[in-house]
Amino acid sequence: MKTFFRIIGTLVVLGVVALLAFIFVPVQRTGPVTQLAADFKPAKGQGEYVMRAGDCMACHTSEGGKPFAGGRAINSPMGVIYTTNITPDKETGIGTWSLDDFRAALYDGVDKEGHHLYPAMPYDSYRKLSEEDVVALYDYFMKEVQPVKAEVPETKLAFPFNMRFGLRAWNWLALGDAGFKPDASEDAMFNRGAYLVEGAAHCAACHSPRNLMMMSSGTNAKDAAFLSGGEIDGFTAPDLRGPQSGPQQWTTEQLAEYLLTARNAHSSATGEMALAIRDSLQYLTKDDAMAIATYLRKIGAGKGAAPVAEKAEVTPTQTLLTDAKPDMPLGPRLYLDNCAACHIVNGKGAGETFPALDGNSLVTAKSAKGLISVILHGAELPSTERRPMKLRMQGYDDRLSDEEVATLATFLRDGWHNKAPAVTAAEVKAVRDEAHH
């Protein structure tokens, strides 16, 4: 019995020591994945380009605030997280950070003092950045960004999420090896695309499902769940790999166009994707957009093969709309009265100006929140270099009741080739109410 208690006692002591170690032993920081030549200098503009690819500015700038001075509130399932000041200000920013401190934030999710960052900062993706890009980015923040003295509100999550040491366990599980390993069986373009998608552009942050531990499912294409669709703030971030997904239905060129301009011959970007294009993707070179498109198409169901041309056929939905019989149901009637002028009775829209609704991932998304939101509040495309027009669809919140929006949305989700479940008036009301708060 004595021996038993001694063993238990030893285990308890060991457990406490382990726990204390877990909490207090300094975090190991990952070093450079490549040793660069001592005289390495990033090319002019490279740092800014990496910043754009990584979309740093969008999160680290508050509404109407100075660039990179932080303070933007990010709604996470755990609570509100305020982004930090990453200008080179010595007191409130990262002005005193060394390259190693900076790399540790990108790779390991720890700040200069060794505190864990919340993974709203996508360091599980940034971990794949090359040393060249890390140095270029560091150089950009230190030399090209204006220092701004600005304290940001402290992030105060509820217990247990305020115990940042808990993230150490999360990191053990979520983080793979640092650096990017090209797939030797693929060409340079594919690998450039993979590097951008898995790394800087952190596409998985939205487009991969998260497990119970809020970890992205997979960090590369070998995981089937990687980029198979996720959720952000109740909106569906669509699947990018399934046979019905946009990237698999479009040509590589069209997908690249979408990333650069927020629109292509099939669809246009709304919500968070429109912001990602406005703030980040439109700044990519055409080559990089093509690389991303090549990669996404190759890892999907189409395996990079040219999309099958759609058969020209008249669907029953189109016939219903064209006949426009006086006794037609409410859904198609609402479509004719409000939508058909642009989106056309065949649901195909028109070129890059009016997006198709047939086969549109926003229309058929698992969560109808995005579709409801666009019907109620409209949507505006960002102005981009290659397509400067802020094409804007008006909202119908003053014209259609909850019941009508639900009926219309249900019609769209089941029209032409679409097959998605019905929408209820209660769902519409929830989206409408949210906007009024």
Added chain:
Amino acid sequence: MARTEKKKDVVLVGFGWTGAIMGIELANEGLEVLALERGHDQATVPDFQYPEMIDELKYGIRYGMMEKPANTTVTIRRSLDETALPYRSLGTFLLGTGVGGAGTHWNGLNWRPMQSEYHLKSYVTEKFGAGVMTEDMTIQNYPVTYDELEPFFDRFEKVAGISGQAGNVKGKIVEGGNPFEAPRSDDYPMPAMPSTWDGVKFRDAAKAAGYHPFPSPGGIASKDYVNEYNMQMGPCNHCGFCERYGCYNYSKSSPQTAIIDALKRKKNFEYRVNSEVLRVEKAADGKTVTGVTYFDHKTGEEVFQPADLVILTAFALNNVHLMLVSGIGQPYDPVTNEGVVGRNYAYQITGGYTLFFKDENFNPFIGTGANGFCIDDFGIDNIDFAKEGFIGGAYWRAGQTNGQPGHTMALPAGTPSWGAGWKKGIGEWYGHSMNIGAHGSVMSYRGHYLDLDPTYKDRHGRPMMRMTYNWHPNEIRQTQFMKSKMEPLAKSMNPTTLQEGFKKEGAMFDVRPYQTTHNTGGTVTGSDPKTSVLNRYLQSWDCHNLFVMGANVFPQNTQYNPTGMVGGLAYWAVHHIRKDYLPNPRPLV
């Protein structure tokens, strides 16, 4: 107390079609460009959005998009011995306001003038002898040829997004297009719009009569479209709300669909709305201008805006008024026939037949501003002036531009205009009528001009501009000629009944019914400073850093809607500003 703003390289007065063209072309040169717009800001959504825009009472009848005469208007008289009175109630022409200007509320009809129109005086005198001109006629040649302008017409058509069927590409006649058009270097950027039934009926009748019908060219998108500035249009849905309305469908070509969002991306471009330019300021030596003074309606004060280059890009009448109140160039005096500013004001003469068909249904609720078919068989190039006794021509068109019942529901003469009889008439004839219109040229004359009114002042204390204009016997003969040719064609279509609407001898200019907003002349372009305000590059003869755009530069009115010519001339002028003027600012002629 006037405030002074920071100097700009270029200030543009008015932010419609020509302001947007000048803005983007000069901003692309790297210049600091400022556009001053009298009216409000407006964009497709929310300002033109569906269904609010489709409100005939608000916009079609009560002119919701137009400048209120209480803010800006002209005084009008018909002869030198009348006393002009302010045009207080909108009727014969409609002046727009706000960003996009008249380019937002037009019908979209887009043309290049016929070949003889660029050198009309030479053409008339050489071909028919000077004797065919009336004594008071002051027509003159453009100082620029069609061949010189052609690339710029082509460019404007591609920027604006014009649908149409070419009839003459590089001298080769193309079946189905207008065989009488001046040779174009390229097709229209978009195929022609489909036509409604009235246009098709007219096409068939015209063809049977041996004429050469072709689809009406217009700034209405027949498909999705991207222009050189990467701006976009979507295909038109034929709702029929073009003229007097902004397009909610991104389908009508306008500064908003063709240029503005691309221009707004430029950091060296700025525009200020509610900023009404009161005058252009001259330098002490009178040889240049120093900028403009405008009234800031937000702060209620006058502002001096210095600039190296001033370009008037407002509506025709406003451009002329600014020249007059700024004292640039000698005002025209019809008595002595001296002076230039205000000279050669002209308008447009229209007439037509309404045909009623008991058994035809025209579905009048569909249409576009540039719908239908045209013929140019009676165009200015095709008329023997000596034989017919007038100078001019007209193009004809049939195609319903709208089905708005409030102001375009035709009823046979004799139908009561109210009450049970009117209702019965509507029941009987709604949807059963169509029109054929003749859109005719107007020459310039000694007695038709613009000057400052001696009595009436505007809200800023400036003299209003006075318009002296009346129908001239030459145009009455022209329009009566069109009637004589149109009547047999209309009758060949076997209508149940038909009625004509052509001006007759002795007709006086009546400002009450809407006619057209094609006001031209007043600061015409020419090769002689004694008979023109602007040289061939639309540069002021008096102040070399002042350029003036708009239909006010036309020496006489063409037989067509003016926008194509206004756009072509703007691209011509800005090309020479960029290539020739900016490297060495000076009088270019």
